[in-house]
Amino acid sequence: MTTADRHPGLLLVAAAxxxxxxxxxxxxxxxxxxxxxxxxxAREWGEGLKLCLERAGVTVIEEGAGSFSYDPGxxxxxxxxxxxxxxxxxxxxxxxxxxxxxxxARKYYVAYVETAECLEKLGYAVTQPPSVEVFTDQFAEGTGxxxxxxxxxxxxxxxxxxxxxxxxxCMVEIEx
Amino acid sequence: MLTAILALSIPGTASAIQSENGYRDCGYxxxxxxxxxxxxxxxxxxxxxxxxxxxxxxATKTRNGSYRGNWVASADYLDFGYTxxxxxxxx
Numbered sequence: 542m543t544t545a546d547r548h549p550g551l552l553l554v555a556a557a558x559x560x561x562x563x564x565x566x567x568x569x570x571x572x573x574x575x576x577x578x579x580x581x582x583a584r585e586w587g588e589g590l591k592l593c594l595e596r597a598g599v600t601v602i603e604e605g606a607g608s609f610s611y612d613p614g615x616x617x618x619x620x621x622x623x624x625x626x627x628x629x630x631x632x633x634x635x636x637x638x639x640x641x642x643x644x645x646a647r648k649y650y651v652a653y654v655e656t657a658e659c660l661e662k663l664g665y666a667v668t669q670p671p672s673v674e675v676f677t678d679q680f681a682e683g684t685g686x687x688x689x690x691x692x693x694x695x696x697x698x699x700x701x702x703x704x705x706x707x708x709x710x711c712m713v714e715i716e717x
Numbered sequence: 718m719l720t721a722i723l724a725l726s727i728p729g730t731a732s733a734i735q736s737e738n739g740y741r742d743c744g745y746x747x748x749x750x751x752x753x754x755x756x757x758x759x760x761x762x763x764x765x766x767x768x769x770x771x772x773x774x775x776a777t778k779t780r781n782g783s784y785r786g787n788w789v790a791s792a793d794y795l796d797f798g799y800t801x802x803x804x805x806x807x808x
Contacts, residue, residue: 583756587773607773619767626757626769636756639775639794649775685753685775685796695751701781708779715774 583607583637593629606714639683646680647673649687652713657690659711665694751779756793763788 598614679687698704761767
């Protein structure tokens with residue numbers, strides 16, 4: 542039995558790091574608050590999970606910006622996929638903590654303000670953004686409870702088509 | 718791992734939209750679920766199929782559908798207090 546057979550997770554992590562490094566995507570600004578050298582970034586952890594799922598036959602749909610959806614592969618039950626995911630997660634180790642740093646908060650803020658302006662141009666009433674200082678404080682809590690330019694806007698969409706159009710036009714990808 | 722649960726309940730014909738402790742009641746049959754999450758997210762509409770998503774940064778996910786009953790969402794990190802879910806009736 543080879544090392545790879547005994548510790549497939551180690552290879553997955555290494556592969557994830559290589560994939561990210563090859564793409565030049567590693568960005569300390571979106572790393573977690575951990576400073577340990579061996580701590581995977583959120584992007585690397587996600588790449589590792591994606592590779593692990595794909596290798597086990599799970600269908601993965603890439604959505605960009607470090608996001609993907611996944612479904613059971615052909616002939617695979619949801620329970621089986623859940624067991625695969627659990628094994629992959631165990632191999633990868635603990636998830637990075639949510640980012641809380643001011644530099645990352647500012648990236649979200651800039652993107653969200655742009656989104657709010659776009660929604661207003663489309664005729665929707667948006668909640669006014671807080672100051673960048675307030676937003677940074679909200680972001681630093683690490684709970685996801687920060688201002689969202691779409692808050693209250695979904696209720697204004699007259700149709701699913703209008704919602705889709707607004708999302709496509711106004712959602713701004715946050716730089717990683 | 719922090720796991721949160723969000724349920725979207727649609728009881729009868731009540732018209733008010735309420736949000737409390739992660740539960741939101743919609744007074745109509747047609748609804749959608751929107752939530753902000755980080756890392757793994759599972760969304761299950763009433764009687765429907767679970768969808769699984771992953772994002773390495775805070776993201777919002779909206780799933781439309783015509784369902785009556787409880788939606789459930791779980792994620793590694795899930796915010797339903799600030800941006801929350803929403804209810805919608807396109808009639």
